[in-house]
Amino acid sequence: MTSAQDDFFVGYLATPSGLRGPLRRIALLLILLALAVNVAAHQLARDPGAALWDLSEPREWTGVVRLTPYPVLERDDGTSLLVHEGKLGALDVATPFASQRVTVRGHAVTRGHELMIELLSEDDAIRLGEILDSKCHLGAMRPGSGKTHKACATLCIDGGIPPLLITIRPDGSPRYLLLVAPDGGVANTLVRGLVGEPVRVRGRVSRSGHLELLRLDTGGVERLTAR
Structure with a gap:
């Protein structure tokens, strides 16, 4: 009876000496299992590829604005989609400059050779x-x-x-x-x-x-x- 009481776990009391060893082994096993799952998930995950949202310094690009089907800037070295900051498109900003050659200012969003231009807000x-x-x-x-x-x-x-x-x-x-x-x-x-x-x-x-x-x-x- 006394031995059974000594090994009974109570959360607000010290862990009984007879349970410390098994609990340590279980905790170590859970840590190793979590690490193994993390490594497996990393190995099985699809590589997203090289991508960059460059917020370091605003840049400028020059080209002709086209509106259909979505606003783009036709640059001399390629065509880039135009979007606004946040979750907004750039149609309202680009419409007054349709078919005009302009210089825009914003941040580059790139993956591989693809470039999207996130226009700065109208305050800058x-x-x-x-x-x-x-x-x-x-x-x-x-x-x-x-x-x-x-x-x-x-x-x-x-x-x-x-x-x-x-x-x-x-x-x-x-x-x-x-x-x-x-x-x-x-x-x-x-x-x-x-x-x-x-x-x-x-x-x-x-x-x-x-x-x-x-x-x-x-x-x-x-x-x-x-x-």
């Missing part, structure tokens, strides 16, 4: 549009855009009128972004030679009240050339 991306002087375009002059207004817009920019970038949203409505220099100051001298012309602008968007500001990257404005 490349935009195509026209730089205008805000006073004339918002109502002081008609027309307040295009080459016919270039000379007037240049005088306004030289006079300190805030420069404005107008781009087109996917639904066709205009979007206005006040341009800010890379150091956070005024951008007039940086853009004066490019007003009234199609441009590619790279920078980051922020808000000040209801106003949207686009803080330019260094060297982030360039004239679009006809192709």
Whole structure:
């Protein structure tokens, strides 16, 4: 009777000496079994191949946007699917640039020779549009855009009128972004030679009240050339 009581396991008491050896052997056996299952699963699993989602630094690619059946960028050295961040496609972003040659910015998703481009969110991306002087375009002059207004817009920019970038949203409505220099100051001298012309602008968007500001990257404005 005493021996049976000594070998009875109670969770909140010390393990009886007669059970310690068997429990150690069972624990070791379970560990070895788990290792064996893990090794077997690794050996039997299908090799996923070399794949990479490169989130280290954004990159840029240039090509022509096509929309059907899915948005792609036809580059000089291949064609890449376009997607947005998260679980979103890029149709709404790509539609305004259909059949246009553009430069996009994003992260590479690759497997072997296949490349998918994950576009950056609209707060940190490349935009195509026209730089205008805000006073004339918002109502002081008609027309307040295009080459016919270039000379007037240049005088306004030289006079300190805030420069404005107008781009087109996917639904066709205009979007206005006040341009800010890379150091956070005024951008007039940086853009004066490019007003009234199609441009590619790279920078980051922020808000000040209801106003949207686009803080330019260094060297982030360039004239679009006809192709």
